């Protein structure tokens with residue numbers, strides 16, 4: 143691991159103008175004292191896009207983004223926005239604002255709105271639609287300008303809807319090629335054109351069976367994983383595993399391929415620490431400690447004023463209490 147300045151990161155979904163002050167207070171009074179130096183802010187379409195106001199589904203403004211960016215810099219925190227590309231364009235058959243306004247980008251327009259898992263997980267945009275990247279780049283550029291950031295996270299976890307049999311552009315194509323194309327298109331823009339560091343989730347690049355994770359969420363069961371050899375290795379991979387496993391071999395896999403890696407945990411403390419310890423050990427054995435950057439603690443609950451206050455007062459229970467413990471232990475371990 144990079145021992146001089148390990149990444150101690152926290153992830154949350156956030157896109158609310160009304161919660162800006164409680165969020166800043168949470169940063170100052172909870173995250174900064176724990177030594178957090180990286181915030182992954184998943185804003186997706188909850189930003190007030192000026193280029194495409196029809197796509198905005200939240201209230202976070204350009205001014206808010208600038209204020210947050212300045213505030214984080216003052217507190218020694220690298221702020222990286224996350225905007226879900228390709229997959230997660232809604233939940234079940236429900237489409238997000240992008241696919242609602244641009245139904246021609248929908249990879250699976252035949253899936254009904256009320257479809258639910260396990261029938262259907264989440265919609266994707268079609269990586270072969272000739273106009274989809276132009277729109278994505280406009281939105282991404284607006285976020286980059288607003289947050290004045292030096293890196294960008296494109297999401298791309300759990301992309302199951304891909305190479306659909308009914309998509310006239312993708313039918314019959316190789317899933318790994320399609321996934322790699324989407325990654326490479328984003329890389330050309332974010333790294334090539336804008337000169338930023340690109341981050342993405344790693345799950346689609348891991349073979350479920352070979353890794354021993356043996357599930358379709360934190361690894362791939364459909365052949366997408368072969369994209370790992372078709373994308374640039376200057377992408378920083380956030381490798382998420384939230385449950386305890388006998389072994390977490392994927393950090394080693396990414397390091398061997400030449401990527402920089404940040405393992406990602408959720409609230410389960412034992413799993414987080416086992417994952418972190420194994421990642422550090424693997425990196426050391428590979429002589430790749432400088433590319434095992436630290437750890438990110440993710441949160442997947444809703445944030446509101448009450449929850450921010452509860453964290454500040456350390457008045458938590460259940461999963462949130464465990465998340466707080468995990469945050470303490472991970473940041474202490476990385477000191």
Ligand SMILES: [Zn+2]
Pocket residue numbers: 249268269270271305306309310311312313
């Ligand atoms: Zn398609």
